[in-house]
Amino acid sequence: MTYSRTVELEGHIIDSGTMQQCFAAIMELGGTFEVEQFDVGTRKDETSYCRMVVTAEEEPTLQSIIHELHQNGAMLTNPRDATLEAAPADQVVPPGFYSTTNHPTAVRYNGEWLEVERVEMDCAIVVDPGGEEGTAEPRAYTKVLNAIEEDDLVVVGETGIRVRPPERPRDASGPFGFMQGGVSAERPSESTIREVAEEIEATHESGGNVLVVVGPAVIHAGAGEDLARLVRAGFVDALSAGNGFATHDIERNLYGTSLGVDVDTLEHPRKGHKHHIYTISEVIRHGGIAEAVEAGVITDGVMYECVENDVPYVLAGSIRDDGPLPDTITDAVEAQDAIREQAHEADLVLMLSTLLHSVAVGNCLPSTTKTVCVDINPATVTQLLDRGSSQAIGMVTDIGTFVPTLAEFLIEETP
Template sequence: MSPTRTVELEGHIIDSGTMGRCFSLVMDLGGSFEVEEFEIGRHKHEESYCRLAVSADSEPELREIVHELHQIGATLSDPADATLERAPEDGVVPVDFYSTTNHPTAVRYEGEWLAVENVEMDCALVVEPGDSGDDAAPRAYTKVLNAVEEGDLIVTGDTGIRVDPPERPRDGENTFGFMQGGVSSERPSESLIGEIADAIAETKADGGNVLAVCGPAVVHSGGAGHLAELVREGYVDAISAGNGFAVHDIERDLYGTSLGMDVETLEHPRKGHKHHIYTISEISRQGGIEQAVENGAIQSGVMYECVTNDVPYVLAGSIRDDGPLPDTITDSIEAQNAIREQAHDADLVIMLATLLHSVAVGNCLPSTTKLVCVDINPSTVTQLMDRGSAQAIGMVSDIGTFLPMLADELADAE
């Protein structure tokens, strides 16, 4: 007799496509299924329910199928507590550790479901049992592998794990209801930018946090002044960027150029190609960006507005960096942790013309965080989604065209 497991699906599993994906996945992996119970939600806000008996030729094949079903929201009908095993060394996890998705997750411990804190993809799951003497409740949270400590209780296997992928809205009432098609260059830019502006304004009105992830093209294309305006007006709560973005933003203030090109006339002044390294030298002489603003050496730009308006920023270093600026975090693990802290605080992230930095930040975001990516290259969003940021929605646009239109829409909304 073929080994069999019973799994359950709940929610808007028909119109979201979850049920169809589950059926296809079982067949693609060589298994079979039988629908034991199926209840259809017949009204807009009613959920559906499906119970499947899933079979395979062997236990290993069945475990693989159940694991894949689990990743898209299916749960075992008779869940047991999660299996826990202690980490043998610092930075080392058990062989069969559970690698997290970026979806809301719960862990079953002593018969209770614990909501996982700081949800992030590609992490280990740690359970703290709590202390009855101090009335401390048990907790479950993610840890990146390099942060795992010897003795941590690590979840292994798929038992006792519940994943809840976000579902597509059934109506257009949600501000992000327009974001259902991934990336497209066919949509009317003006109306789409208006809806992105509405989403930012709504997030701010609800007391939410907006994170902007910025590439040097923001400055090269002439969009830095408009981004600076958004920071000044309180629409951006944090900036995540690389050394290059900050250098060229400050270069624009000091010399009127970006990467040696005059941002107004598009001409290349004499010695313009040296302006970025002169900029780094001057900021180092001042002691850093904040000191340069306080000393009056920097008088405009995105970094100026961040310092003036107490908007935090993280500048993550790269092996390609010149200088770098004193404010740039050159230790990659330290930079990751700083980005992770920003990402966990964000309710909406807008990624502006930067592939590598967008992927880095996207890796730290839970799938419940609203994410908009604007780039002239549609493959930027494709790569984000391929890395697991399935909630990423893209707009194909020159960033120098997008930012002034976004600033105008937000100004009109006030």
């Protein structure tokens, strides 16, 4: 006995490689397929359509294939409403709940498609039916598992779910068309940085939100002053970092060192290895970064500019942190929620030399958010993409060159 289902694909499914991925998934998982209809878009503004019957010898095999196709944007024909089950307790989801991707998603409820709000990967989808007397419209939104409440109506299985992965345009136009090649250290760095600057400027002029995710290497490499200039000039709307970045940025202002090394001369001053802990103790003494700025202790740097220009920042802590600074969020769940709020507000994210924070923020981003990850270590860039942030563009280059060049393009050339 065989089992089969009919699925449909529509969009730029050839240019984006979607069809190839779907065909490969079917064969690798032990199924077969028969294409019933295939309409090819012959112009740049035309999409393609494919309808095919997928067959497998066993029903679990077919379900595995349908799951994989679903992640690539395939839709079952004659869709039914999504299956909803009430959460049995706080932080407990029903078995077989639908785990989200970071792609735009909709669920079918009462015959209508509801766009899922606050899309991010590895969440549950909760449906709110609306007011008892019909005064509120039904809605669907994501929830992380620790936020699930008893009796939440959670989507179970994959029936009535529509996923739309991002599509690659047929030319270099469109969002990030200039960087369609993924990760590379071979591109002309200056021209690529100019393109990034133009995207940031366009986001800024349209009233969008630019989030910068940054690691201590920015300070170690001597790029802190230029990042501070970008904050001061209004090109950074939010900052996400850790205790280490803020500590070394403030250490640079107080002592001229970063992790005990003079950023300008690369010399190791006497007792320089203690500068970071002295810095932390000084900020603790004043009650926090903003208080130290107000007291005139901190007079320069990225954190100083954030305080002076009302740029919100999240400092997420880790088990390795010295101190930490009073502003550091040491509760992991609280830190995740703070990062999540930043990520959902962002229209463009610039990740600078930080693996852990880049992955953390990347996990919270929908695939529609433009993302640029810059690091001298290719593993940092590729790991972000491997974790599911398919929209991220990787640049393997020296952060000490990237940030000053970016600041030059944005500040010197802005009218």
